[in-house]
Amino acid sequence: MTEDRLNIALVGAAGLVAAPAHLNSIPLIERMNFAAVCDVDADAVQLLARERGVDKAYSSYEELLADPDIDAVDLVTPPFMHAEMAIAAARAGKHVYVEKPMARSLGEGRAMVQAAADAGVRLQVGESYIFHGPHVIARDLIDAGEIGEVLQVRETRDPWVFNETENARLDGRGHHIAWRYDPELSGGGDFPWMMDHAPHFFATARLFNGMTAIERVNAMARPHGEGREAHLRGVTAVTWMYEGGEADGLWMQADMGAEAARYIGFRTEVIGTRGTLLVFGEGGGSAPGFPQVAPVTLIANGTEKYFDPEEGEDRSWASNNSYYDRAHGNTLRHFADTVLDGIPSLYTPKDGIADLTATLATIKSAMDGRPIALSDVPDDWTAYGAG
Numbered sequence: 001m002t003e004d005r006l007n008i009a010l011v012g013a014a015g016l017v018a019a020p021a022h023l024n025s026i027p028l029i030e031r032m033n034f035a036a037v038c039d040v041d042a043d044a045v046q047l048l049a050r051e052r053g054v055d056k057a058y059s060s061y062e063e064l065l066a067d068p069d070i071d072a073v074d075l076v077t078p079p080f081m082h083a084e085m086a087i088a089a090a091r092a093g094k095h096v097y098v099e100k101p102m103a104r105s106l107g108e109g110r111a112m113v114q115a116a117a118d119a120g121v122r123l124q125v126g127e128s129y130i131f132h133g134p135h136v137i138a139r140d141l142i143d144a145g146e147i148g149e150v151l152q153v154r155e156t157r158d159p160w161v162f163n164e165t166e167n168a169r170l171d172g173r174g175h176h177i178a179w180r181y182d183p184e185l186s187g188g189g190d191f192p193w194m195m196d197h198a199p200h201f202f203a204t205a206r207l208f209n210g211m212t213a214i215e216r217v218n219a220m221a222r223p224h225g226e227g228r229e230a231h232l233r234g235v236t237a238v239t240w241m242y243e244g245g246e247a248d249g250l251w252m253q254a255d256m257g258a259e260a261a262r263y264i265g266f267r268t269e270v271i272g273t274r275g276t277l278l279v280f281g282e283g284g285g286s287a288p289g290f291p292q293v294a295p296v297t298l299i300a301n302g303t304e305k306y307f308d309p310e311e312g313e314d315r316s317w318a319s320n321n322s323y324y325d326r327a328h329g330n331t332l333r334h335f336a337d338t339v340l341d342g343i344p345s346l347y348t349p350k351d352g353i354a355d356l357t358a359t360l361a362t363i364k365s366a367m368d369g370r371p372i373a374l375s376d377v378p379d380d381w382t383a384y385g386a387g
């Protein structure tokens, strides 16, 4: 590592969903040197290295960790591998960027934090919603007092609509990868989708309220999903109270088709004492056929103002704001800056633990049918081992 460049290795590089966003982003980050790709799929990783002009290709994670030229690992492997891989990397003296969900239990997450602290390396959970362009604009407007005091954060997940190129690339597989439906490998028990996505929703909920902690959640579960997801139970609505009791929030989703919606993807309305923000997140915007809306709208003083980070359209979704790949690239760029400059992270390991706790509490609430305080999630509690 020089003062200017972090030698990074992408692990899980042949993956279908997160890896392409990282493969596209890393070469654009001035302060990163794309030093290696690693995946158990040896053929795929050799091909990737050739195609992407990356010097080294590893099919053994242990061999990668023994390489003294590697400063940091970027783990885009499935959740059941996060703790083990992050801890091994820290012990090998590598800085660690690990995709969400951070881990499957608070115990695993805390062991990761401890290993990084012991080794004196940085640990960053890849919470890309925090660094998504429209979210950053909205956070800045909130922090500047444009909507007054935050009273309520209302999040909605409407259908995500693939763009045609991405649909063709995934060849009908979509995000239907085996571990995503497995109770233990995903970590989510009967609620694997929630385990995979709720960390994003809680990170956003806190981002739009000064990173205030969430105190308790109440989740509603019902049969949800079709086809390969039909055996799963889903959470369709969650409410929460922030610590201090001065604001609350909710998240909701329904499985309608895009043709039934005015908006698609993830969006948040932040209600303040003096204004409202309408913010589009992952895959967010107008449904096909409707005039496109601005990524961020500020409603205050009886008028509307529009904001756009101008990061381009999304690669995966039909959306006018780039979650894949720009939010991922923004998050990775921040990681490089924190390592190279030793500055505090805007999303600390403590934040990773906070959003994992809210996620586990949500699943526990859905299972138990009652509100759950985050302080009541034991360190060794897992969604797949419970009940």
Ligand SMILES: NC(=O)c1ccc[n+]([C@@H]2O[C@H](COP(=O)([O-])OP(=O)(O)OC[C@H]3O[C@@H](n4cnc5c(N)ncnc54)[C@H](O)[C@@H]3O)[C@@H](O)[C@H]2O)c1
Residues within 6 Å of the ligand: 011, 012, 013, 014, 015, 016, 017, 018, 019, 038, 039, 040, 041, 061, 075, 076, 077, 078, 079, 081, 099, 100, 101, 126, 127, 128, 177, 179, 196
């Ligand atoms: N931030 C986001 O928006 C976002 C988006 C998608 C996925 N993710 C997260 O990224 C992670 C990966 O998800 P995905 O859908 O891309 O998974 P994926 O199954 O498509 O890819 C995982 C890759 O890891 C590889 N792998 C498995 N074991 C390995 C080992 N021991 N060494 C090296 N490589 C190994 C697999 O061969 C595979 O290529 C998950 O935690 C997921 O939640 C985050």
